[in-house]
Amino acid sequence: MIPKHTIDEIFETVKIEEVVGDFITLKKRGVNLLGLCPFHNEKTPSFTVSPTKGIYKCFGCGEGGNSVSFLMDKEHYNYPEALKYLAKKYNIEIEEEEMTSEQTQIANEKDSLYILSTFANTFFIKSLWEKEEGQNIGLSYFKERGFNEEIIKKFELGYSPKNQSALFNEAINNSFDKEVFLKSGLGFKVNDKVIVDRFKDRVMFPIHSFSGRILGFGGRALSKNAKAKYQNSPESSIYNKSKVLYGIFFAKNQISKLDNCYIVEGYTDVLAMHQKGIENVVSASGTSLTTEQVKLISRFTKNITILFDGDAAGIKASFRGVDMILKEGMNVKIIPFPDNHDPDSYSKTLSSDDFKLFLKNQCSRFYNIQNFNFIF
Ligand SMILES: [Zn+2]
Structure with a gap:
């Protein structure tokens, strides 16, 4: 809690x-001051800024407000996040209200x-x-999958x-605590010693x-003997699967600018789309889409486009998602992919322009709760 006087x-x-x-x-x-509108x-x-009144107003699109609302609109901060950003910029110390010992812990x-x-x-x-080892096994794997160095670096x-x-x-060796390591889920005990x-x-x-910020990890097995192809960090006090969307950090500005968010199934689908120049894309990463994830998207846009794999499981999974998106009052489009293709594999068969054209042509209108029944 940020106190009122702060x-x-x-x-x-x-x-x-x-x-x-x-x-x-x-x-x-x-x-006043004048600039090109960021919205x-x-x-x-x-886009006009009035230092005396402490407000801005765009006479093109109508956006207007004060410093806090500017940050909320431009950077998609919530109210406390915007205040903290400003406090940091102006070296104002935030004395958060006294926490209980449990909260401190x-x-x-x-x-x-x-x-x-x-x-x-x-x-x-x-x-x-x-x-x-990493170059021979990891880097060569990513390159074989068709990812360029720029994308590999961007997504870290x-x-x-x-x-x-x-x-x-x-x-x-770097003085991290064993218990913290276990809590992070980065490792687990096999016996008392190991x-x-x-x-x-x-x-x-x-x-x-x-x-x-880094909340957790997804790891893809490279050995055929691995039990699971993909493994994710378990839940922790910083990683709550149902509230996180893979790629949101890299997508948020474009989602807001283009007023649409693509949802794909896997990590590599997100990367492949970015590589084709489509950056307003996220993945639910290892869960089916949750209400919290849809609410996170609604901070940036009311429009969602689901790209689903052209197989029965893919269709079924996206249907569950559609119902929930509509209940949240969002509009939804669905784009099916040709048989045995996902956005990752299909994007690699087309040029950037042709892939964008494919997405554009597949579905020309959004559905909302009223007209959803007409889709299929
Ligand atoms: Zn404007």
């Missing part, structure tokens, strides 16, 4: 022209898990790019070595929060 101090301190000025170029025009496409500036645990996740992510990335893909305790040993890495011998897909 909120007042933030509002008294912030300068709207500085807050907006971090995102767009403003030029002086009389007592709609325009060539002649109609949870907060400390979360902090440790975030730090460990970042550490693990760096370890996996280094193992992929700098170690011979990595490699978890075959050595069953490689990450655990590295973490302990802790092994959950993701050994896998290529790694870190899962980012919408503000870019």
Whole structure:
């Protein structure tokens, strides 16, 4: 909880022209400042900032508000997140209201898990790019799958070595706590003495929060003997599967700009679409779509397009999703893929332009709860 007096101090301190000025170029025009609107496409500036009133207003699209609403609209922060951003920018200390010892413990645990996740992510990335094993096995796998280096780097893909305790040993050598390691789900106990890495011998897909923090991982097995092809981090105090969407951090600005969010099934579908220049795409990553995930999308757009695999299981899974999306008051489009294709494989048979054209032509209208029955 941010106390009232701190909120007042933030509002008294912030300068709207500085807050907006971090995102767009403003030029002086009389007592006001003028720039190109970040909320709609325009060539002649109609976005006006009034330093005296502390507000902005776009005469092209009608968007308007104060520093906090600017951050909420532009960066999709919620109210406390916007306040914290401003407090940081202006060096205002937020004295959060006194927490109980239980709350403090949870907060400390979360902090440790975030730090460990970042550490693990760096370890996996280094193992992929700098170690011979990672280059030969992990990097060559991604390249065989058709992913270029730019995409591999952008999504911070990595490699978890075959050595069953490689990450655990590295973490302990860097003074991480064994209990925190176990709580993160990055490893588990096989007996009293031995802790092994959950993701050994896998290529790694870190899962980012919408503000870019590492919450957990998905790992794809490379050995044929592995029990599960994909494995995900178990739930922890920072990773709640049903509230996370894979790719949201990289997609949010485009989702909001293009006013549509594509939903695909797997990690590699998200990567393949990005590689084709389509960035407004996320995946429910290992769960069927949840209400919380749809609510997260609704912060950016009311329109969802589901891309589903052209097999019976794919169709069934997306139907469950459609019903729930409609109940949340969102509009939904469905694009089926040709038999035995998913967005990853199909996108690789087409050029960027042809793939975009395919998506455009497949379905030209959104369905809402009233006209949903007419789809099939
Ligand atoms: Zn505008």
